[in-house]
Amino acid sequence: MKILVAIKRVVDYNIKVGIKGDGSNVDIDGVKMSANPFDENAIEQAIRLKEQGKADEVVAVSIGSSANQDVLRHALAMGVDRALLVEHETEVQSLEVAKLLQAVADKEQPDLILLGKQAVDDDAGQAGQMLAALLDYPQGTFASELDIENGEAIVTREIDGGTETVALQLPAVVTADLRLNDPRFVKLPNLMQARKKPIENLSASELVTDLTPRLSLINVAEPPQRKAGIKVDSVDALLQQLRTKEGIAL
Amino acid sequence: MSTLVLAEHNGQQLHNEVRHAVSAAQHWGQPVHLLVVGYQSEQIAKQAATVDGVTEVLHANAPQFEHPLAEDVSKLIDTLVTDYEVVMAAHTSFSRNVLPRVAAVAGVAMISDVLAIHPDNRYVRAIYAGNVHTTVQSRDAKQILTVRGSKFTAAELNGQAEITAVSVPEPFTKTRWISESRIESDRPALNSAKVVVSGGRSLGSAEKFDALLNPLAEKLGAALGATRAAVDAGYAPNEIQVGQTGVTVAPELYFAVGVSGAVQHTAGMKDSRIVVAINQDPDAPIFQVADYGLVADLFDAVPSLTNALS
Numbered sequence: 143m144k145i146l147v148a149i150k151r152v153v154d155y156n157i158k159v160g161i162k163g164d165g166s167n168v169d170i171d172g173v174k175m176s177a178n179p180f181d182e183n184a185i186e187q188a189i190r191l192k193e194q195g196k197a198d199e200v201v202a203v204s205i206g207s208s209a210n211q212d213v214l215r216h217a218l219a220m221g222v223d224r225a226l227l228v229e230h231e232t233e234v235q236s237l238e239v240a241k242l243l244q245a246v247a248d249k250e251q252p253d254l255i256l257l258g259k260q261a262v263d264d265d266a267g268q269a270g271q272m273l274a275a276l277l278d279y280p281q282g283t284f285a286s287e288l289d290i291e292n293g294e295a296i297v298t299r300e301i302d303g304g305t306e307t308v309a310l311q312l313p314a315v316v317t318a319d320l321r322l323n324d325p326r327f328v329k330l331p332n333l334m335q336a337r338k339k340p341i342e343n344l345s346a347s348e349l350v351t352d353l354t355p356r357l358s359l360i361n362v363a364e365p366p367q368r369k370a371g372i373k374v375d376s377v378d379a380l381l382q383q384l385r386t387k388e389g390i391a392l
Numbered sequence: 393m394s395t396l397v398l399a400e401h402n403g404q405q406l407h408n409e410v411r412h413a414v415s416a417a418q419h420w421g422q423p424v425h426l427l428v429v430g431y432q433s434e435q436i437a438k439q440a441a442t443v444d445g446v447t448e449v450l451h452a453n454a455p456q457f458e459h460p461l462a463e464d465v466s467k468l469i470d471t472l473v474t475d476y477e478v479v480m481a482a483h484t485s486f487s488r489n490v491l492p493r494v495a496a497v498a499g500v501a502m503i504s505d506v507l508a509i510h511p512d513n514r515y516v517r518a519i520y521a522g523n524v525h526t527t528v529q530s531r532d533a534k535q536i537l538t539v540r541g542s543k544f545t546a547a548e549l550n551g552q553a554e555i556t557a558v559s560v561p562e563p564f565t566k567t568r569w570i571s572e573s574r575i576e577s578d579r580p581a582l583n584s585a586k587v588v589v590s591g592g593r594s595l596g597s598a599e600k601f602d603a604l605l606n607p608l609a610e611k612l613g614a615a616l617g618a619t620r621a622a623v624d625a626g627y628a629p630n631e632i633q634v635g636q637t638g639v640t641v642a643p644e645l646y647f648a649v650g651v652s653g654a655v656q657h658t659a660g661m662k663d664s665r666i667v668v669a670i671n672q673d674p675d676a677p678i679f680q681v682a683d684y685g686l687v688a689d690l691f692d693a694v695p696s697l698t699n700a701l702s
């Protein structure tokens with residue numbers, strides 16, 4: 143069984159991004175970038191399935207500029223077998239991501255495609271579903287458990303107010319929640335070794351002809367800020383404020 | 393052209409968020425149709441018909457919808473989509489699962505978790521864990537989106553729409569539903585509760601989480617919430633995680649108990665009207681978003697707060 147894992151390069155989740163002076167976009171120049179956290183869960187799960195003898199090969203793919211090599215090296219250091227870079231210099235939106243991943247799937251013929259449930263930069267959470275639809279594959283989104291049994295992916299998914307378990311006939315698309323696993327730490331020697339491994343390049347425009355963004359960015363802005371309020375020094379003072387100042391019946 | 397809203401329900405009750413999505417749908421000034429998908433779901437269709445502003449309820453009733461899968465629901469919407477310029481829903485895990493599939497097949501962008509809708513198909517969304525708001529404009533002929541319920545008022549329930557049965561495509565056979573587990577609770581639902589009490593990792597154990605926060609939530613008629621750290625430590629079920637990757641809440645009153653105030657958490661609660669934080673560290677970031685901050689040990693403060701409530 144072959145697993146394809148999609149990895150997005152995003153601003154590291156520990157960093158608070160700023161906004162360009164003219165409000166035209168977020169300012170990410172020189173900011174630390176990382177693999178999308180959910181994609182690390184996806185990589186980890188793929189590697190575990192391989193370690194359990196349930197998968198033979200794990201292939202990582204990222205769409206973006208040559209800078210994306212760093213997240214692919216990270217995936218190689220974690221233990222994926224091969225890495226593909228779909229080169230595209232400008233921004234790709236979800237539908238185009240899905241179309242490109244579909245083209246890669248056509249070439250690679252994976253049995254399972256793993257993505258993150260959402261990218262922490264634009265919090266969209268849709269690329270996996272779009273890919274599954276284009277391929278007409280079953281989907282298991284927001285997965286907190288994933289196993290392979292008798293040619294099916296058994297997925298426990300997070301839903302509002304609980305969880306749901308579904309069985310997906312392979313090939314299938316699964317998107318990873320943070321709860322799926324704890325991604326392993328990458329050891330330095332592995333990272334050094336990963337530096338030497340080849341990364342295969344594909345050209346986005348050769349895979350998909352129309353990559354025109356459908357959404358134009360009008361502007362970005364600071365959200366309305368909450369102001370820090372007051373400190374109270376006791377439970378009684380707190381209740382007093384809530385009752386009298388805020389008019390809450392408590 | 394009309395606007396189609398996908399309705400969510402649990403088999404018994406129309407999801408409250410549907411009413412918010414319907415009022416967001418009024419933006420286009422076109423007739424609003426509500427799509428109810430289910431099995432033996434006549435009651436739900438009837439409830440849907442009472443949502444103010446809905447001119448027609450499309451009712452898709454079939455055995456495969458007893459546990460509706462995204463694959464089946466999206467296939468159904470694909471058959472209806474040519475009649476609509478706008479297809480939308482509240483941003484619940486159900487529609488998040490379904491609508492991106494519809495958008496992909498229709499070949500248009502999906503715009504998820506919209507906070508505000510402006511003329512000319514411009515939308516405001518939160519990105520980077522709510523740290524930035526972005527306005528995007530769609531160039532597509534068709535708009536497919538989910539909206540954040542708390543940002544739109546709820547439509548009233550005094551409508552009288554017509555109910556029309558729609559035909560249902562063959563079931564998708566490659567996905568098999570196995571089981572579902574939902575937490576049963578008499579408490580209000582987290583995403584529509586007027587008061588929310590959330591606890592963090594500092595509660596220290598599942599027993600202490602329950603022993604301290606349950607009585608407080610009981611007295612306040614509040615829903616319980618938790619940080620991801622508390623959920624990961626096993627103190628609380630993951631369904632009640634508040635934040636970027638959990639539930640978004642906007643109650644009248646939010647209690648953050650032993651919560652540090654990481655952006656991933658505040659992304660899910662900063663639209664609350666009043667925020668109260670209890671934390672022993674006076675420099676905890678949560679105090680920057682709290683209206684009332686009590687610097688105290690939660691193991692003292694919470695019991696005395698619970699006692700002080702009538």
Ligand SMILES: Cc1cc2nc3c(=O)[nH]c(=O)nc-3n(C[C@H](O)[C@H](O)[C@H](O)COP(=O)(O)OP(=O)(O)OC[C@H]3O[C@@H](n4cnc5c(N)ncnc54)[C@H](O)[C@@H]3O)c2cc1C
Pocket residue numbers: 148149150151178180181203204205206233234235236239256257258259260261262263264265266267268269270357358359360528
């Ligand atoms: C006007 C405008 C400007 C934008 N500018 C930028 C920008 O400068 N930089 C930027 O990064 N985004 C930008 N975005 C956001 C971007 O266009 C897409 O919305 C987004 O990158 C598509 O993926 P997603 O976040 O929707 O994926 P999600 O659906 O949130 O992600 C789910 C999963 O899909 C996979 N995935 C997503 N993208 C990739 C990828 N590139 N390679 C491999 N796997 C992937 C990952 O596994 C990820 O976990 C912009 C958006 C707009 C509207």
Ligand SMILES: Cc1cc2nc3c(=O)[nH]c(=O)nc-3n(C[C@H](O)[C@H](O)[C@H](O)COP(=O)(O)OP(=O)(O)OC[C@H]3O[C@@H](n4cnc5c(N)ncnc54)[C@H](O)[C@@H]3O)c2cc1C
Pocket residue numbers: 155179180262591592593594618619620621622633634635636637638639649650651652653654655656657660670671672673676688689690691
């Ligand atoms: C991709 C990603 C997504 C995430 N999504 C979410 C999300 O959706 N929701 C979420 O909550 N988190 C999320 N997180 C995690 C988030 O970054 C924080 O780690 C988490 O919110 C911290 O939880 P906490 O405040 O309970 O714990 P801590 O950070 O450990 O804080 C505990 C706080 O309790 C205080 N305290 C300790 N003892 C006492 C006492 N006796 N009395 C009073 N106060 C006390 C401390 O001063 C401290 O401020 C996400 C992280 C990532 C990487």
